[in-house]
Each structure stands twice: as C-alpha cells, then as structure tokens.
Amino acid sequence: MMARIKVLDPTANRSDDNASPGPDAGVLAGKRIGFRLDQIWRCWDLISENWAEKFRDAGAEVSFWRSTNRSGEEGEEQARSLDAWLKTIDVAVVGLANCGSCTGWTIRDAIAAANAGVATTAIATKNFEEFAHELAARGGRSGLRVHVLPYPLNELSREEVEPVAEAYFAGALEVMGASLSAQEKAA
C-alpha cells in the first residue's frame, strides 16, 4: 500500500462575496440612467441608442460613458472618469461582455457601479454569460444582474441589430428590476 502524504493547497481565492443583486432600478421615469459603452462593439452602441430612446420617452435622463484603454495615464484618467460618472447616475446598464477582456472590464465596471450603490445590470452575449457570472463571483459580487443578448451579435448589420434591441428590451427591464412608469409597475 502506498504511503500517504499531506500537500499544501497552491490556490488562492478571495473569500468574501456579496450575493445580493443590489437594488432594483425601480420606476425609470425621472431617473438618471447611464450606459457604459466601449470602443469595440458597435452592436452595443446601436442597442444602447435604441434603449436610451425608450428610456427618454419614459421620462428618464440618459448619459453615456465610453471605456477606452485602461493602462497608462489614459487608464488612470479612465478610472477617475468612471468614478465621477457613477456619481451622476441612478441606474447603470453596463456592456458589453462579448469577448474575454471586454467581459472582464464590463464586469469590473459593473461591480464598481454596484459597489457604489447604483442599481446595476451588466449586459452579456450568450457565449459570455457563464464567464460574466464567473468573473462577477470572483470579483466578490456573485449576485450581479446580467442580462443576456444573443450571440453572434456584432457581426450583424444595423438593420439586423435593431430587432434584437426591440426583442430584448422587456427582458432587460425585468433583469434590472425596472418599469418604465409607475403605472406599468402597478400593472
């Protein structure tokens, strides 16, 4: 029979976690809604434009913050800019998790928003849904809200993306815990 030994665990994981999804976005009329964009995914530019119009029609104020490079002096400025922007919004819609590093930064920024007390939903495409949840958990916010869009998406034309924006809007509201107006919420 082979002898037994004790070996030391080489892994490290953060032990803390916040499993709460954070506050519902609630009634959006009168709220300040912020979209986090990036420089890669034009499909997310198109969808956020579509959704922003619906939010404005419902009486919300909409702003956009675009993520660029996160290293060097520009990265430092990005970190400052993000913090400042988060102070100006009540609801964050953070995208787009549609690749590896961009999912990483989407989730990182979404966690920053959620940790700042902003009602936050990250937006991922189907192929990156599981990854988004994994990174949220590793980032200490396993309960982060993630709304999932179909994949592939960025390869589609504007005419093809518009119907996706329409089709997935109601689902976005549901994940956000939001309604456009008090009447809708009551209904």
Next chain:
Amino acid sequence: MSIHLIKPSNRKSTTPKTLVSRDCGPAGCEVDWLTSRRLDTEDSIEAFTDFSLEQGWGDGLPLIPPTDARVRLFLSENDRYPDELIARMPDSSECTVEKIVINAVMAGAPADSLELIIAAIEAITEPDFELYGVNATTAPVYPGFIVNGPIRDALKIPYSYGCAGGVATKANAIGRAIRLIMRNVAGQVAGVTTQTTFGSPGRLGGLIMGEWEEKSPWAPLAERHAGIKGNAVTAFSTIGTMNILDTTSSGALAFLEMIGKSVSYAGANCFSPAMEFSEMTIGINPICAEIIARELPTIEDVQEVLWKYAAVPADWFQRLHLNQLEAQGRIREDGKIYATPEPKDVILFVCGGLGGLHALGLHSFGSSLAQTKEIATAAPAHEVQAAE
C-alpha cells in the same frame, strides 16, 4: 490627430503587509505558520499529478508534491516570510510568498529563483500591465519575461542559442512556476476565467529569457526602460514568438526595414481597432545588433527607423475597421497606421545565437504595458535569523 500616446500612470498596486510575530525568523517555528489548507494524497509523483488535475491545480505535466517539508526547505533558503503579501491578483485574491513557494515547489523551480519569481509577479500586477485584460481575453496572450544582470547566469536563464525556448535549464521550471501561479492564484483557467480562443504553448512553460547584454551595443533593457542596473526583470505581454528571417540584408536600414515590415500584419493586435495603443517587443540577435549599431549607435535612432517601417497602409483595412480606426485618430497623415504610437514604444533587446539571420517578434496583447522590476538579493533564512 487624436492618437492616444502611451504615458505611464502613477497608479501603484497596493500590497499591504499582513500578519504576525516574526519572532521565529523566516524559517519558521515548530508551530505551524503555513496557512494553506492541507490535503491528503498518495506519496508519488504520478499519484500527485493525477490528484492535482482532479483538484484543478495542475497543468498536465508531472508535478512535485508540495509537502510541508519541501515548502519549508525552499523558504529556508531565502529570507522571505510566508505570509508576506506580494500582490493582489485581478480578482483581489492574495498572492503571498507561501502561495508562490508552493507553486514553485510543484513546478520544480530552484529555491534561489524565488526573488526572480517575486519580481515577475510584482511586475505583472502593476496596474499598467493590465493583467485584468491579459487574464480574461480571447487572445492567446501571456506574460513574457526578459532578465538582466548577473542573475541570468546564476539561474541559467538562456539568452543565447534557443533563448526563446527549448534550452535545457531550470529556467523552464521557473517559467512553469510563474504559469502555475497564474493558474492557481491569478485564476487563469481556459474556458473558465480566461476566454483565450486558442491559447499558446507559452501558457504552459511561460517565456523567460535573458538579454545578452554583454553583446548589446546599447545599455541593458532594464536600465533603458526603468533606470535599473543589475538584476532586474521586464515583464511584457505577448501573443507568441514570431521569427523574422533575413539572409539577404547587409546594412542597418535594410535589416530594420525587414523587421518592421515583417511584424506588421493587419490582424496583429496592435492594428486592431479594439486596442487604441500597443507596445511591440523585438529581440535582435547579436550579429545584427552589431551591424545596426555601426550606423545607428543610439537605440532611439534604431527605434525610430524600425517604427517607421512597422506600419501598414490604411487601405489594407475594410470599411468597418477603418470607421473605428479613424474615430481613434490612428490613420496618420501619410495614410498609414503604425504598430505603436511612438518609436519609444518599440521595446528592443539583444538575444539569440551568433548565427545571425533571424529576429524575434513578440507582439503585444495591446493595452498591457511592459513593467520592469529590480530583483532583490536573497540571503538564506538561517543567516537572517542569526542576525536577528
């Protein structure tokens, strides 16, 4: 023109010190002060390797079981306390000396490589290295390391023939140790926490090489990059090694033209609209370096010439690409897109065998910026303890 130039930030990674009494010195007391969980397994390389794969610790190659005795012995040959926090990984997990040593033992790395490994980890966890993106991306990127100073010979870090891989020294185990730390502490597991589409052989054994600074006509890389003389390591992100063959050129400008044009292809990360800026690391062999330096004695001039050739015409790109590149101001007045924002962002070092003919292209992931760290000199723990 609104090209974003690369300027290092002032952000520093925060690594607060932790814990306890140092009364027992770095070698530890009779009491247990290694805090890692212990797991029971069979006492053989084969059994432990299987066990490590079941636990998600392994890389598929045979591993040495990290027993208390082996970890303590490794520590005793250095003067680091196991609870010392070296860095926080992208998910805020803590990379302590203890975790580094456990992984180094598993990889078979020599005890005297600890300070090099620590410096490497410190380098890649600097905010400007952007490990958050490097870890998660679909790209096959991994950190590569260039070592300067006498420690190259002490640890047999290759810088001559075969320096980018295949030389039989324990440098391979050092590279593997860093890779295991990336897996087990930084959590870089394909399909789980990294979405790398293809991965890379470099994600197994890593890439760690020296600069043949004695053959370089210019100052050592660490000195040029960070003002550090002596033992130092420069971490850079790379999506792989690329060979550039030139058996025909005879002068500095001709060699640099070939190198610059060869590293420039439309699908390289540095030309992607997804990355506004990028560095480029290039190894020049000693024979070419000597030829180049005869005409261009200053490294800045070499970088400028190379940079001018490391560009592609904008009309190589399709309209959707151009829309984004134009928005970033990356199309210059000459109608070209350059691999890096400025000549300084082409990082050059001298390495390789004396046969000449080849250069080594090491494309960057993109926004990850090379970081250079000094390597501390270790004193054996028993000496430190005696001194205390």
